Amino acid sequence: MAKNFDLSVELCGVKLDNPIIPASGTFGFGREHNEFYDINILGSISVKGTTREARFGNPTPRIAECRAGMINSVGLQNPGVDAVVEHELPELRKIFRKPIVANISGFSIDEYAECCEKIDKQEQVAIIEVNVSCPNVHNGGMSFGTDPKMAAEVTRAVKAVTTKPVFIKLSPNVTDIVAIAKACEEAGADGICLINTLLGMCIDTLRRKPVIANKMGGFSGPAVFPVAVRMVYQVSKACSVPVMGCGGVESASDVIEMMMAGATAVQVGAANLKDPYACKRIIEDLPQEMERLGIERLSDIIGVVE
Amino acid sequence: MYKKDIYKVISNLPLTKDVYRMVLEGDTKWITRPGQFVNIELEGLYLRRPISISDWDERTITIIYKVVGRGTSLMSKMAEGVKLDLLTGLGNGFDTSVESERPLLVGGGVGVPPLYRLAKDLLAQGKKVSVVLGFNTSSEIFYADEFKALGVDLHISTVDGSRGVKGFVTDAIREAAIEFDYFYSCGPLPMLKALCGCCEVSGELSFEERMGCGFGACMGCSCKTLAGNKRICKDGPVMKREEIIW
Numbered sequence: 001m002a003k004n005f006d007l008s009v010e011l012c013g014v015k016l017d018n019p020i021i022p023a024s025g026t027f028g029f030g031r032e033h034n035e036f037y038d039i040n041i042l043g044s045i046s047v048k049g050t051t052r053e054a055r056f057g058n059p060t061p062r063i064a065e066c067r068a069g070m071i072n073s074v075g076l077q078n079p080g081v082d083a084v085v086e087h088e089l090p091e092l093r094k095i096f097r098k099p100i101v102a103n104i105s106g107f108s109i110d111e112y113a114e115c116c117e118k119i120d121k122q123e124q125v126a127i128i129e130v131n132v133s134c135p136n137v138h139n140g141g142m143s144f145g146t147d148p149k150m151a152a153e154v155t156r157a158v159k160a161v162t163t164k165p166v167f168i169k170l171s172p173n174v175t176d177i178v179a180i181a182k183a184c185e186e187a188g189a190d191g192i193c194l195i196n197t198l199l200g201m202c203i204d205t206l207r208r209k210p211v212i213a214n215k216m217g218g219f220s221g222p223a224v225f226p227v228a229v230r231m232v233y234q235v236s237k238a239c240s241v242p243v244m245g246c247g248g249v250e251s252a253s254d255v256i257e258m259m260m261a262g263a264t265a266v267q268v269g270a271a272n273l274k275d276p277y278a279c280k281r282i283i284e285d286l287p288q289e290m291e292r293l294g295i296e297r298l299s300d301i302i303g304v305v306e
Numbered sequence: 307m308y309k310k311d312i313y314k315v316i317s318n319l320p321l322t323k324d325v326y327r328m329v330l331e332g333d334t335k336w337i338t339r340p341g342q343f344v345n346i347e348l349e350g351l352y353l354r355r356p357i358s359i360s361d362w363d364e365r366t367i368t369i370i371y372k373v374v375g376r377g378t379s380l381m382s383k384m385a386e387g388v389k390l391d392l393l394t395g396l397g398n399g400f401d402t403s404v405e406s407e408r409p410l411l412v413g414g415g416v417g418v419p420p421l422y423r424l425a426k427d428l429l430a431q432g433k434k435v436s437v438v439l440g441f442n443t444s445s446e447i448f449y450a451d452e453f454k455a456l457g458v459d460l461h462i463s464t465v466d467g468s469r470g471v472k473g474f475v476t477d478a479i480r481e482a483a484i485e486f487d488y489f490y491s492c493g494p495l496p497m498l499k500a501l502c503g504c505c506e507v508s509g510e511l512s513f514e515e516r517m518g519c520g521f522g523a524c525m526g527c528s529c530k531t532l533a534g535n536k537r538i539c540k541d542g543p544v545m546k547r548e549e550i551i552w
Contacts, residue, residue: 025524032523032540036310048525056528056535061516063526065353065376072518077525077535211516221352273519274352276310276393 005287006297012165012190014126016043023269024049024103029088034095036276046101052111054080064211066202069221073214081115099126113157120162133171133196135218145171148183155187165190173199181235193244195228220270224248229261236262252285262303309336315388321448324373326382334362339399340424341544345520347391348380360419370419397543402427410486412475414440414493436484440475444468476504512543
């Protein structure tokens with residue numbers, strides 16, 4: 001490549017070499033993908049969603065193939081915040097030297113705050129991503145993200161216990177995404193991450209039963225990309241805080257589209273499961289795509305679409 | 307350690323009405339143990355399809371699969387020369403270093419394939435290997451001759467009694483009064499459970515589950531065991547009988 005293409009972006013003062021961040025839940029704590037390639041090429045990593053207590057998650061089957069994507073109902077399996085802090089994050093530190101995004105979930109306002117407080121003390125954590133949008137757990141997760149008042153309450157509780165930038169990860173399963181994003185911004189959120197999965201369902205017509213044991217689950221994959229672009233666009237126009245775009249991203253071209261819609265950083269989710277090299281391939285393809293579109297600095301295109 | 311690479315179909319032929327054997331050519335150095343699997347990308351489908359490895363050599367991988375859905379249906383129509391994107395060397399595989407003189411291998415239906423290479427490896431260690439293969443009916447039987455040719459002590463059961471012992475693999479084990487000091491098994495869950503009910507010795511079993519990634523990242527195929535939560539794709543698919551919660 002003749003020219004020097006600048007892929008770097010800045011997210012609430014956190015400088016990233018490139019905008020590519022594997023989405024929480026599709027990349028574990030980095031170890032598995034690090035067996036395929038050196039994960040230090042990534043902008044950052046959003047690690048597996050963490051709750052106060054260890055969770056097994058939902059019964060299996062909790063994965064289903066569907067048209068242009070997949071449904072998962074893992075249900076936030078994780079070893080609990082203490083094990084994450086004591087074991088997972090130090091292990092990740094050994095293989096990934098950049099700042100990370102810690103993703104936390106909860107079943108009560110107190111739980112969110114407690115998780116955040118413990119994660120906040122970890123030096124390698126640069127950004128805290130608060131999942132108020134998991135479609136796979138009852139009485140928690142998504143119920144906090146589908147009501148502006150609740151989303152704001154979680155935001156305030158988390159902001160009270162950390163000085164690190166807080167991104168609220170929102171659910172697309174709402175009527176008015178802007179109202180919820182604005183409520184989070186007004187409550188002090190430093191950024192918004194969207195979208196989490198769309199609630200979906202898939203039926204085994206031979207057995208006349210849902211494929212997923214939990215009946216429904218989160219739909220992700222390339223089919224949701226236009227929904228994600230639309231919501232990133234709406235929220236980034238309505239809010240002044242930065243947006244991390246997520247949903248169906250599979251290529252460098254998708255990344256540029258998502259950034260033009262208003263995303264400062266772009267998360268890659270389901271693609272990491274189908275192609276373990278997805279993020280690496282996207283990062284390597286970006287300069288060529290930038291050259292094709294006449295872009296020298298990736299940060300120049302953030303939200304250029306009127 | 308595992309690898310993603312491109313493999314060429316060099317043969318793909320039916321063994322029964324709906325069970326096929328596919329031989330793929332490519333790099334096999336990431337496969338280290340019998341019982342491991344490959345995860346195959348198929349055009350038009352989002353998730354890869356995990357299929358157990360039946361055998362391999364320096365340049366080929368043999369898989370045996372039953373047509374049960376869209377993925378395996380697509381595979382069954384593939385001609386020689388088709389190139390496929392595979393992740394290979396996935397899963398822990400069977401432990402052939404376990405001390406045992408007379409291992410028993412028990413396979414049910416499409417659980418049979420991974421036992422083929424396992425039998426070969428155990429025989430190569432000089433062990434006296436007994437194999438019990440269970441099927442629904444005689445027309446569904448495959449690989450009986452191949453196992454026989456290896457020189458194992460082979461027993462067959464069919465549910466309808468059309469060949470071998472009438473009934474399940476457990477009936478065949480009892481009827482032939484097979485002596486064994488360890489067992490390896492792969493097959494449907496009820497068979498694995500019944501087997502553990504009738505075997506007193508230690509052993510290991512291979513499980514299956516719908517998978518997302520196949521290499522341990524997504525936690526899609528987790529199960530609870532007495533040794534903690536395990537990912538069937540990464541910490542399994544083979545588990546010790548002692549750690550299984552039925």
